[in-house]
Structures are given as C-alpha cells and as structure tokens.
Amino acid sequence: MILAVHHAPVAFARPVLVRDGVYEHLRRAVLDGEIAPGERIGEVELGERLGVSRTPIREAIMRLTQDGLLVAEANKGVRVRTVTAQEARDTYAVREELDGLGAALAAAAHTAADAAALRAALAEVNAAKGGDYRQQTRLDLSFHRVIALAAHNAALGDLARDLEQRVALIKHQTRTYNAHPDTAAQHAAILKAVLDRDAPAAREAARLHVRTFAALVVNEMNPET
Amino acid sequence: MILAVHHAPVAFARPVLVRDGVYEHLRRAVLDGEIAPGERIGEVELGERLGVSRTPIREAIMRLTQDGLLVAEANKGVRVRTVTAQEARDTYAVREELDGLGAALAAAAHTAADAAALRAALAEVNAAKGGDYRQQTRLDLSFHRVIALAAHNAALGDLARDLEQRVALIKHQTRTYNAHPDTAAQHAAILKAVLDRDAPAAREAARLHVRTFAALVVNEMNPET
DNA sequence: CTCAGGAATATTGTATACAATATCCATATG
DNA sequence: CATATGGATATTGTATACAATATTCCTGAG
Structure with a gap:
C-alpha cells in the first residue's frame, strides 16, 4: 500500500484495520504541520494516494473532525481547523x-x-x-x-x-x-x-x-x- | 423515515445529514438509558429500524465510540460501554x-x-x-x-x-x-x-x-x- | 454424555455505484 | 465592462455489493 499526503508516495504499515492506519497517518500529518491549517483535504485524492477506498478515509476524517483537528461543512468538504x-x-x-x-x-x-x-x-x-x-x-x-x-x-x-x-x-x-x-x-x-x-x-x-x-x-x- | 432502537418504530425528523440524525438518536438512547451498558448494537438491525443504510449508521457509531459511550472490538461489533x-x-x-x-x-x-x-x-x-x-x-x-x-x-x-x-x-x-x-x-x-x-x-x-x-x-x- | 471439529450463518470491514449538492467557468445581457 | 445565469464539472452523502472474520450449532468421536 502506498500513501502520502502531498507529494511523494510513502509506504506505511497497514494495521489490523485500514481506517486506523489512515487515521494515524492523517493525525500525524496534521500534528506535524505537514498539512497547514485551512488546507483542504479531498477524499478521492487522499484515497488514491493511499491506495484505499473512500470508506476508511471518510471514517478516519470523521474521527479527526471530532478530535477538533479538522472542520467539516456539509457538502463542502473538510479542512484543517484554523483556531481563533x-x-x-x-x-x-x-x-x-x-x-x-x-x-x-x-x-x-x-x-x-x-x-x-x-x-x-x-x-x-x-x-x-x-x-x-x-x-x-x-x-x-x-x-x-x-x-x-x-x-x-x-x-x-x-x-x-x-x-x-x-x-x-x-x-x-x-x-x-x-x-x-x-x-x-x-x-x-x-x-x-x-x-x-x-x-x-x-x-x-x-x-x-x-x-x-x-x-x-x-x-x-x-x-x- | 421510521426508526426505533428496540421496539416500536418511531418517526424522527431527518436533519440535513442522515448521519447526524442517527448520531443524535443513538446518543439520546444511550444517555437516557434506553440501551443498557453492555448491550450490543447491530448495524443491520438498527439500519432497518431507522430505514437508512449502514453507511450513516456506521459513521454515527464511530462518533459515539470516540465519545466514550460505545466500545468496539474489531470484527466483533460494538456495545454500550461498561465503566469500571x-x-x-x-x-x-x-x-x-x-x-x-x-x-x-x-x-x-x-x-x-x-x-x-x-x-x-x-x-x-x-x-x-x-x-x-x-x-x-x-x-x-x-x-x-x-x-x-x-x-x-x-x-x-x-x-x-x-x-x-x-x-x-x-x-x-x-x-x-x-x-x-x-x-x-x-x-x-x-x-x-x-x-x-x-x-x-x-x-x-x-x-x-x-x-x-x-x-x-x-x-x-x-x-x- | 462431553467435547472437538467444521460447515453454515451472521456480522463487520472495505470497495464501488448512484444521487444530491456545490463549485466553476463560459456566455449573454444590462 | 460588470454581473447574472446557466450548464458542465467535481465533490460529498448515501446506498449497495463484495470480502473477510467471527459466531453458532450440528455432528461425530471418544
């Protein structure tokens, strides 16, 4: 399985559940600042980079949204949260x-x-x-x-x-x-x-x-x- | 749309997103004690009662899991959390x-x-x-x-x-x-x-x-x- | 009668297909 | 020339199909 957030594909170990791997990967990317606040995250693009379907991507994004790291607007996608x-x-x-x-x-x-x-x-x-x-x-x-x-x-x-x-x-x-x-x-x-x-x-x-x-x-x- | 957790079907207003409606419904059911701690929640059964597919059901369950209200075991389903x-x-x-x-x-x-x-x-x-x-x-x-x-x-x-x-x-x-x-x-x-x-x-x-x-x-x- | 083995069933995890909404750009009109 | 409008495109939301794992229960051996 191949994956990267932005540029070069990155191999990552697939855990028991794919969604957990995506979650940890995305979480680290946000916490390490690889994805800047305000930046948009597309489900299909991320799925293609990681070589997985949209389903685990969506579930990981949902968890991060509740963590307060991402913000979602209905039918408008999700972005890295910007804090006031x-x-x-x-x-x-x-x-x-x-x-x-x-x-x-x-x-x-x-x-x-x-x-x-x-x-x-x-x-x-x-x-x-x-x-x-x-x-x-x-x-x-x-x-x-x-x-x-x-x-x-x-x-x-x-x-x-x-x-x-x-x-x-x-x-x-x-x-x-x-x-x-x-x-x-x-x-x-x-x-x-x-x-x-x-x-x-x-x-x-x-x-x-x-x-x-x-x-x-x-x-x-x-x-x- | 029809829905109930256990017995009689219950009508509920569908919000903008189906998953939000399922989330609030399930959350209330757990917080009001309608589903007892330790009790198992089946995706298909709940989906049939609510008249929605498994997708929004799963996404709502995932949010509640992170809320600490439900616990999930891989491939073994989800239950209302029991607290020690x-x-x-x-x-x-x-x-x-x-x-x-x-x-x-x-x-x-x-x-x-x-x-x-x-x-x-x-x-x-x-x-x-x-x-x-x-x-x-x-x-x-x-x-x-x-x-x-x-x-x-x-x-x-x-x-x-x-x-x-x-x-x-x-x-x-x-x-x-x-x-x-x-x-x-x-x-x-x-x-x-x-x-x-x-x-x-x-x-x-x-x-x-x-x-x-x-x-x-x-x-x-x-x-x- | 008890327990081990295995097939049948059921349930979760993932992928894909379809529908609905929003975005973007071109065109036309004032 | 600015702006509104319309359709084409893209993206999200939901439903369904498929795959993998777990559970159940029956059967047979000891």
Whole structure:
C-alpha cells in the first residue's frame, strides 16, 4: 500500500484495520504541520494516494473532525481547523487546569517506569534545542503526554490528549515554537516536583508553564480572530 | 423515515445529514438509558429500524465510540460501554476540576440570558423531584450543561460535554439516581455563587457537589471492576 | 454424555455505484 | 465592462455489493 499526503508516495504499515492506519497517518500529518491549517483535504485524492477506498478515509476524517483537528461543512468538504485567538485563549485556560491536575496526579501515582520515561522524554526535548520548530513541538507534546500517562487516570488521559492536539494545531498556525528562555527550567521544575512526589509543587509548576506559553502563543495570533 | 432502537418504530425528523440524525438518536438512547451498558448494537438491525443504510449508521457509531459511550472490538461489533469503578473514580476526579473551572468562568462571564437559563434549568430539576431516575439524570445533566455554556469557553464546553456523557453512563450503570438530601442545597449554592459573580465560591460549590456524588455513585459500583 | 471439529450463518470491514449538492467557468445581457 | 445565469464539472452523502472474520450449532468421536 502506498500513501502520502502531498507529494511523494510513502509506504506505511497497514494495521489490523485500514481506517486506523489512515487515521494515524492523517493525525500525524496534521500534528506535524505537514498539512497547514485551512488546507483542504479531498477524499478521492487522499484515497488514491493511499491506495484505499473512500470508506476508511471518510471514517478516519470523521474521527479527526471530532478530535477538533479538522472542520467539516456539509457538502463542502473538510479542512484543517484554523483556531481563533479567543479559542486559543480558551484552550489554554482549560489546559492550565488539566495539566495541573495531571502533574499533581503523576506526582502521586507515577511508577518507576514512568519516572524513567519522564527523564527520557525531557532529555529528548533538551537535546532537540537546535532542531526545527516541528520537531520541538512534537517532542514537547511527547513530554506532556508522558506526564499525562504517569497520572494513571484514563479520563484525564483522553481529555489531555484532546487538548494536546489542539495546542499543537495552534502552534503550527502561529508557526513559531516560541522558545521561551524559561522553557528548560520550567520543564525541569515540573519533572523534579513529580519525581519528588510533591503534588502541590507539580501542579503549580505545570500551571505556570502553561501560562507562560499561552501568553507567548496568543500574542503571536491575530487578535481580531 | 421510521426508526426505533428496540421496539416500536418511531418517526424522527431527518436533519440535513442522515448521519447526524442517527448520531443524535443513538446518543439520546444511550444517555437516557434506553440501551443498557453492555448491550450490543447491530448495524443491520438498527439500519432497518431507522430505514437508512449502514453507511450513516456506521459513521454515527464511530462518533459515539470516540465519545466514550460505545466500545468496539474489531470484527466483533460494538456495545454500550461498561465503566469500571476505577474509571468512574478517574472520571469524577477530572470532573471536579473541570466543573469547578466551569462554574468559576460562568460566574465571571455569564450573560443575562445565561442567568435566565440557569434559573429555568434549576427549577426544572427541582420540579422533577418525584420523577424516575432517568428524568432526574437527564435534567441534572441539563443543569450542568447550562453552566458549562455560561462559561463561554468552547474548549471547556467540548470537554465538559464529554465528561457529562460519561457520568450519565455511570449513573445508568449503577441504576440509582442517588438522590442525596443535600442535592437541592448544593445546586442552589452553585447557582447563587454564579449569579453573584463570586468565582471562588462557585468553583468550590461545584467541586463539593461533584465530590458528594462521586462518593455516592462509586460506592454503588462493584469495587472489583 | 462431553467435547472437538467444521460447515453454515451472521456480522463487520472495505470497495464501488448512484444521487444530491456545490463549485466553476463560459456566455449573454444590462 | 460588470454581473447574472446557466450548464458542465467535481465533490460529498448515501446506498449497495463484495470480502473477510467471527459466531453458532450440528455432528461425530471418544
């Protein structure tokens, strides 16, 4: 099976269900910024590139639409979502609470394996300091994902994933990674508090981190939207 | 077009898209407890009852699966989700934060129209005190929904809707409304704090309400799961 | 009588065909 | 020359056909 979003065909492993493969492929393409916000996605074209019929394509697109990554208009197709400045503010306001809760729970519930994964994820983020904003965004996303998983709360995991994806979309839209000088220190503070099992400190560190980035990113956006 | 989930055919208005009608119909059926947790949903049977093909049925089922209301196994069909006690605890832990945030934001951002809707929703809840648990569950859900909308935060609205649905599922599974004697007072306290634009009080009132119900509902569940 | 094996049935997953709506472009008219 | 109108084209929405996997139940051996 062959597939690519835009140009060169790309081989990809077919999972048990074709629609799951399409979903993961499209999701990654959007989260990595390969498809820009506002860009249109045609079912037939994508199906031809992937070598699959429209059915699994449609089902994957539908899932991504509900994830908030795509927007659909009846009989008018689907596009990568464009986020307004107000929506970005709203998203960060919620994320501050949820990331705070996630860090607090992770401080209380993380296992030895979680601790190792957290250290590894942070090391990757720090090592990629020179990379492009896409890689940095991806690794930053990954770090926050590991924290959410260390909380061992399925409901939080689902919602945090949703918010992470929306934040990734916002970052690609502003096209700036916003490498704030405090980033590394804030990440380290979160990690330390979690590993120390200091839930209140972990919560506040996570919240501060979200607030810092929210201000930077929202500032980059067109305030009219 | 004719349709029913189980027994007698039921007419329902076809919206612009068939799949949206099926989605709303199925969603209501699950949230109202017409289809019990664990119960299987067959595509062909449902399609015949609704008088539509399998395509929109499948797309609606897929959305509900991602909502967390249904669970699907490859080649084995889809069932109404059954929630474990641990998942219920996790859900309420997240809901405490999110409902708290929602109430706080609503206190700050609600409009005159929101205030009227809030009063009306609470009046309905109180008036239904004698009704069955399904009606009470539905109205309670509605009250919380109105608060979330009054917060005027789209991201919060999406996530809160997700959690509300999961809580409704949990309540139907325990099959007890758990009419705590403090319910009316707690609802009133939330409403008062919101209308007074006292964000901290609204937040704490909402959190207390969630904690109260979480303890009751989780207590009803099989702790082994 | 119990259990293993297998065919028949049923159900989901994917592909394709058909219908309806929207988009685009050419042409004509003011 | 700008704009409206009409048809041709393209794309989405729905229905149906086909393929693959799972379930069921019957049969026969131990």
